[in-house]
Amino acid sequence: MSILLISTDPERCIHCGACEIHCSLKNGLPFGLALGCNVTVGPVFEDGRLLMRGLFLLCQQCEDSPCLKACPAGAMARGPDGIVGINQALCTGCGACALACPWRMPRLNPRTGRMMKCDLCRDRLEAGEEPACVLGCPTHALRLELPAAASSGKRLQYAQRTRTGR
């Protein structure tokens, strides 16, 4: 997987779908098309509690990438950051990457005829900025994290919650 990941804080997510909109507009996609998917479950009763759960499902940047192997044009490559990107100049839009992906993450951009996939807004990362979805999320529910930092952060959050009784 990539060095970085985007996590969803379920306590802050309000399931509004703004993440998809930011992704769509920043990447110049037609309205309604985004490179990530806002998935929401609920409201449901679970263990006597009323819950809504959601997360922004993005490309997992799989270590053993089916999409990368499937591309016949050599358009897909993994960078040193672990992010799998699509070279738009080489892509033929055949869709083999989408078919190979168990999550169907790569999408065809009908405006360009090329495939696109989430690359954690690598262009913004290289400029020292956050991915569009992370910056724009209305409630700061998305975080760009190092996996190890995410883990320790979660444990600290749990400890604090236990202390306050929430």
Next chain:
Amino acid sequence: MANSDTVFSVCGMCPEHCHIEVESRHSRPWWVHGNRTADPRGAVCLLGALGPSLARDASGPTTPLIREGARGGGLWRSAGWDEALDYACQGLRGSLAAGGPDSVAWVGWDDPFADLPRALLRGLGSSRYHAQHGRAWQAQNKASLECTGLPAADWICDYARSRRVVFQGRNVFEPLSLNEANAVLDAMASGCRITAVDVRATQTACKADVFLMIKPGSDYALNLAVLHVLLFERLFNAAFVGEHMPGVEALAQGVREYIPEWAQEETGIAAQDIRTLARELAQAAPAVIWQPRMTANCGADAYAVARSAYLINGLLGAFGAPGGLVRANGPEDVGRRQLRRLASLYPLPKAPRRGLKKSLPLHDDPGHGADPLAGVKAVLAHRHVPALGRAAAEASKRRLDGLDCIVSITSTWSDAAWNADVVLPEAGYLSNSSILATRKGLIPQFFLQNEATLPEGGSRPLWRIVCGLAEKLGLTKLAFRGIEDIRTWQLAGTGVKLDDFKEKGFVDLAGRPAPRSPFPLPTATGELEALGERCPALPEYAAPAPGLRLFLGRLGWRDQGHCLDAASPGPFAESRIWLHEDAARDLGLAQGDLARLSVAGHAVTGTAYVSRLIHPRAVFFSMGPGGRPSNANGDGKGAQRNLADWLDGFIPGQPGAEPLVDLTKATT
């Protein structure tokens, strides 16, 4: 970022006016996100993010238009700006000559840039500036004025330091007030506990620590019982109440009978839960907030609920306390000077409206009887004006017939535009540049709207339209030629320069939050009025009438006038009518059935969403987009279009305002 120009501005998709950065390429906005230097730091809600899509959609008028044929007939001819402004001014002059200055009115919204149209009216000698307010806001504002002497907007909920918050009918995480939602989430992460009181499992209810599902229309009963517990268990903040809340003895007598067991029968909320809530609030006081702002739960009891909420806050000592309700600061409260007022360019009208102290809701204007536009012959209608839209209704038709001149200043095809005599197209907010405005808060600020792209077609920013009218009407003091001229004029004497806005798009007037004691309040006693001159007795409690009660809500995608509903993806693409399993069974409705919801002779269809997570006596429906017949936006499925005639006349807090509905299975 690379290959992108960035403009600081404020969003125009809703009245919050959140700070934004507009990223443009080749002068075309392509992405909007929050201003990274202002709260909430880069974030913007999905409506704000949709701004560029709206700009591209551009289905509103883009050239000045002059009516041909009958009003509302849809026949127009394009005109140049000179001709259109002359035409508008001819109509205004005719009304002035026949009916005097107060025969000309401006009807708009309570927006921060209102100083310029107010100045125009003053130049004409008219006092008729009408700012329309949202329905729930009217009741809450009245309650705040009576209890505290201040309008509701002057109180800020200090969530950051709060320990206990109650949201009553307020879905803080859906109809999004961005800074407020983030402040609440931050408070929750720091241990603040939230109770949500609502008829339905909203997003807020799902995040709350405690969700109390309440019988529709019985919120006032809950509040009376909480007041009872606070008073008779002596849980109120005695020191605060002793100093700042005279009349509490009379208040106690007024709530003596409203015990929690009584409230349990009325609300369906267990008496013990009511006691627990009151006790938890008392324990956390004064860092508590009983949020008095309601949105969905609006009926005849709206005023009573809001007023009792303010009283609960008072008993807990929340007013002026960290973590409670604190007073918003204006520039003078932090030792700075206000912006120069454009309205001061002209004297106050000679005959101000009777009883008018501030702008009032359009539907409730005691100075002019039941019809707020009585005596008006010419209207400058800014954007959507319900009073000029209900052509099907007799009262509205009479009103339209009685107006000699309707000038619509608009960026969309609202009903007011459709029924106008001349349309002056206003630029959309991404291509609009505004005068400076003041935002009150713990740190007050000056802010503005900047154009990120050229106005669409022949549309113009509002300042240019108003100044154009002013010039034609001979009001030379308002005939500014450039927006920077206006802004420079406004800033004179403030110590702030125009260049100061370049860094962040706004200017904070203080270095850090400046909390201050709210006392003395502008009431007769200088204190909170538990019961006083303006409200000598608590409103009577009246049990809600039996039947299914309608709750309309705002759900992000679907619920503003600017909404690209036609392309809404995902779960919000359909119009869902929430109802309880029991109600559905009684009505013969199953999950996914097409259903017709009727109220007072108006109907809308939607898809039945059957759930246990809504009270059996409640029906919930999305407000929907402003898909009026004259508006190309929207799929026309929302309440705002199909129930428009009922909605426009429904005033929460007024006797008889009971949103009872019929629900039947539909085939089409």
